[in-house]
Amino acid sequence: MPVAEGAVTDLFGRPLFFSLYDWFLEHGSVYKLAFGPKAFVVVSDPIVARHILRENAFCYDKGVLAEILKPIMGKGLIPADLDTWKQRRKVITPGFHALFIEAMVGVFTKCSERTIFKLEELIERGEHGEKYTIVDLEAEFSNLALDIIGLGVFNFDFDSVTKESPVIKAVYGTLFEAEHRSTFYIPYWNLPLTRWIVPRQRKFHSDLKVINDCLDSLIKNAKETRQEADVEKLQQRDYSSLKDASLLRFLVDMRGADVDDRQLRDDLMTMLIAGHETTAAVLTWSVFLLAQNPSKMRKAQAEVDSVLSNETINVDQLKKLEYIRLIIVEALRLYPQPPLLIRRALRPDKLPGGYNGAKEGYEIPAGTDIFLSIYNLHRSPYFWDRPDEFEPERFSVPKKDESIEGWAGFDPDRSPGAMYPNEIIADFAFLPFGGGPRKCVGDQFALLESTVALALLLQKFNVELRGSPDEVEMVTGATIHTKSGLWCRVRRRT
Known part of the structure; x- marks a missing residue:
């Protein structure tokens, strides 16, 4: 296997995935990267990714990622061991059924309208003759996403768009700590006494207690008002008229899925x-x-104007917002969230060589840590035309390269009925939510809420960057985000 000989200093001053991409172009789709005594195998190939995520998925667990996130998410779906994951996946997946998702479109709309109203108020109060406002849209989107998760998952209204509260501050503190741990590969927080000695760890445990107290109260209330039913009946509920149409309500009401409060808390924290x-x-x-x-x-905007007659969106209208949906997935291709998937081999395995790799593949021992570089996959010049360009239309056009043995190409017809392109359509060259059995269960929830929010924003406003694109620097942890916010000039459409 090729070995990348970059110095550790290459990793400072810019996001890790940039260096991984440079080494990918130099060393190929599968290479070994060493940090002192620690080595990782970096994979940037759909054929190898398909082997790890789907064809031999239970040969791998989350490895380093699970170790980092366990103190925060406990045995939630992301860090869970395989046995716990199999048990919880069977319970949680049915919760994201079609009628629930349809009901959630109303929640997405309600929360997005708060953000729209706030922007309109800022324009009216502004210093620019009521023509525009300058605002950090990343911060506004962060508040919006928190409100949606609160209502959709816990039935708790953070209302973070318009106010601050101890719970909101604690949530953001915990989010920042999760980001910090995902980029700090020495788990110093596990050392004795650090939770009391290190100020950021003291604050983290204080924040965690605030959130846990909130979640415990919500779980207690949901259990006290439990309406037990079989999963089939729960999936046929009239969620549009249900007072508490949250995922927590579904999980608590499911007959035969009795679970302790700790596990429910871990599930909810993970989704948060x-x-x-x-x-x-x-x-x-x-x-x-x-x-x-x-x-x-x-x-x-022309598509939004032709589809939306008013500010209320339903699923049928979302199906007609084809270009908006393609913008969302193209943004996920160029800026995947997360840019890396982490796995650890539980037993020896043989990886395929992938495109231009060794024909005989690569033997890896048990315990091998693997970085699946989604950023590299999504910008690979071998699998995408003009990979660095923003072209939402690309997802409507089939692509097949006969010279790439073992890759079925890109075919929108391969996943009939799918509202959004996925790993099946792209044969694992596009992995915005992972793939195989441990794929993210909330992918449709996330895609639809993004589509609603973007459509309503574009219906009301024109948006320009305040400065040049080069001023918007990237930093990364669990996701790719900006270093100093996305400062934009937001104008009312005329």
Whole structure:
């Protein structure tokens, strides 16, 4: 296996995935990267990714990622061991069924309208003759995503768009700590006494207690009002008239799925962190890309104007917002959330060589840590035409390269009925939510909330970057986000 000989200093001053991409172009789709005594195998190939994530998925667990996130998410779906994951996946997946998702579109709309109203108020109060306001849209999207997760998952209204509270501050403190741990590969927080000695760890445990107290109260209330039913009946509920149409309500009411409060708390905490980060990031980068491509913004606005007669969106209208949906997935291609998937081999395995790799493949021992570089996959010049360009239309066109043995190419017809391109359509060259059995269960929830929020924003406003695109620097942890915010000039459409 090729070995990348970059110095550790290459990793400072810019996001890790940039260096991984440079080494990918130099060493190929599978290479070994060493940090002192620690080595990782970096994979940037759909054929190898498909082997790890789907064909031999249970040969791998989350490894380093699980170690980092366990103190925060416990045995939630992301860090869970395989046995716990199999048990919880069977319970949680049915919760994201079609009627629940349809009911959630109303929640997405309600929360997005708060953000729209806030922007309109800022314009009215502004210093620019009521023509525009200058605002950090990344921060606004972060608040919006938090409100949606709160209502949709816990039935708790953070209302973070308009106010601050101890719970909101604690949530953001915990999010920042999760980001910190995801980039700090020495788990010093596990050392004795650090939770009392290190100030950021003291604050983290204080924040965690605030959130846990909130979640415990919500779980207690849900259990006290339990309406037990079989999963089939729960999936046929009239969620539009249900007072508490949250995922927590579904999990508590499911007959035969009795679970202790600790596990429910871990499930909810996982969805809070994973769901919040992803949506805020995809909206941020969608607007960043559109602001640099005014003709594409106008095309998106024309579609919104033709489909939405008012500010209320339903699923049938979302199906007609084809270009908006393609903008969302193209933003996820260029700025994947997360940019890396982490796995650890539980037993010896043989990886395929992938494109231009060793024909006989690569033997790896048990315990091998693997970085699946989604950023590299999504920008690979071998699998994408003009990989660094923003072209939402690319997802409508089939692509097949006969010279790449073992890759079935890109075919929108391979996943009939799918509203959004996925790993099946792209044969693992596009992995915005992972793939195989441990794929993210909330992918449709995240995609639809992003689509609603972007459509309503573009219906009301034109958006320009305040400065040049080069001023919007990237930093990364669990997701790719900006270093200093996405400062934009937001104008009312005339």
